Amino acid sequence: MVPLAATGWFDTDSLPTLVTSIISIIIVLYVTYALRKREFKVRRIAGLAAVDDAVGRATEMARPVLYTPGWGGDIQRPTTIASLNILSHVADKTAVYDCRLVFPTHDPVIMAVAQEVVHESYMKAGYPDRYRPADIAYVSSSQFGYAAAVDGLLTRLKPASVFLLGTFEAESLILAETGNSINAIQVAGTDSTIQLSFFIVACDYTLIGEEVFAASGYLSGNKSILASIRAQDIMKVLIAAFILVAVVWVSVENLTGSTPDNWWVF
Numbered sequence: 001m002v003p004l005a006a007t008g009w010f011d012t013d014s015l016p017t018l019v020t021s022i023i024s025i026i027i028v029l030y031v032t033y034a035l036r037k038r039e040f041k042v043r044r045i046a047g048l049a050a051v052d053d054a055v056g057r058a059t060e061m062a063r064p065v066l067y068t069p070g071w072g073g074d075i076q077r078p079t080t081i082a083s084l085n086i087l088s089h090v091a092d093k094t095a096v097y098d099c100r101l102v103f104p105t106h107d108p109v110i111m112a113v114a115q116e117v118v119h120e121s122y123m124k125a126g127y128p129d130r131y132r133p134a135d136i137a138y139v140s141s142s143q144f145g146y147a148a149a150v151d152g153l154l155t156r157l158k159p160a161s162v163f164l165l166g167t168f169e170a171e172s173l174i175l176a177e178t179g180n181s182i183n184a185i186q187v188a189g190t191d192s193t194i195q196l197s198f199f200i201v202a203c204d205y206t207l208i209g210e211e212v213f214a215a216s217g218y219l220s221g222n223k224s225i226l227a228s229i230r231a232q233d234i235m236k237v238l239i240a241a242f243i244l245v246a247v248v249w250v251s252v253e254n255l256t257g258s259t260p261d262n263w264w265v266f
Contacts, residue, residue: 024235031231032224042226047187047205048218051086054185055093058160064100064135065090066159068175069166070190071146075109078213079191083166084110084117085216090163091121095130103136104153106146111138147171151178164188164203165212168195176202189215 058065067087073080087103094101101118105111115136122131139149151174154162162179164172164186172188172195179186180202188199189207199206207215217225 023238027234027238028228028231031234032227038223038227042214042218042229045207045211045214045218047189047207047211048086048215050185050187050205051090051219052093054161054163054187055090055097055099057185058094059097059099061160063160064102064157065094065161065163066102066104066150066153066157066179066184067163067165068104068150069110069114070164070168071106071143071171072169072192073167074107075113077167079167080110082213082215083189084113086163086165086212086219087114088117088121089216089219091118092125095122095125095127098127098130100132101135102153102157102159104139104146104150105137106139106141106143108138111136143169143171147174150175154178154182154184158182159184162186164190164199165207165215166190168192168199173198173202179203 055065067090069080069083069087075081091101093099103111103114103118105114115133118136119128119131119133122128140146150171153159154175155178159182162175162184164175164179165188168175168190169192172190172192176186176188176199186203187205187207188203189212190196190199191209191212193209196206196208214229216222217229
């Protein structure tokens with residue numbers, strides 16, 4: 001074991017990481033708490049703006065809404081948590097419109113959490129009697145067993161609106177094509193760049209990447225959530241600026257063959 005006196009109290013090699021972390025924390029806290037009372041403008045996201053229309057269409061046609069978070073995630077995955085936040089808003093609308101909401105999933109834990117989310121939404125809407133716990137069900141943990149079960153629900157129930165929001169893998173195109181074949185309005189979204197291409201060609205609206213994570217703030221209008229999104233945007237701009245400066249720095253160094261003194265090269 002190396003004595004503390006030999007290594008020192010502070011590792012200077014980690015100083016850039018420490019400075020970056022402190023700056024990030026300050027920006028997030030300042031924007032989230034100090035500016036949370038300000039009005040933040042969020043650009044229109046077509047897929048989220050269509051949520052009310054999709055539920056309204058299902059109500060007018062007397063057909064259910066089917067919502068599934070995909071097979072690829074568990075309850076700890078950020079995409080799954082973001083999907084459950086959107087589910088809360090959809091459940092609120094189905095409760096008000098008295099429209100049936102069907103939620104098949106591959107994970108018993110997700111099923112239990114989704115039941116609580118939907119039940120709470122129905123309670124807040126003032127229609128707890130319209131909540132159907134049997135419609136939020138575990139179907140199969142097998143990937144294609146899950147895909148077959150959801151396809152069966154799609155073909156039997158013929159929902160007017162389908163929400164495919166979460167973590168999807170090879171089952172994405174199977175579900176999207178089946179939903180397309182029954183002429184359902186489909187709103188899809190995932191953080192998987194591979195599966196996004198299938199959703200784009202087969203669904204009416206597609207949330208791309210971070211639009212899924214921004215959805216809860218967009219739909220609820222919660223200023224704290226919107227402020228946190230603003231903080232993330234500021235961090236992205238700073239990171240992009242840092243990368244640009246680093247590229248210019250390395251280019252100048254390669255041209256001159258020297259590095260000015262008293263500068264860190266990250």
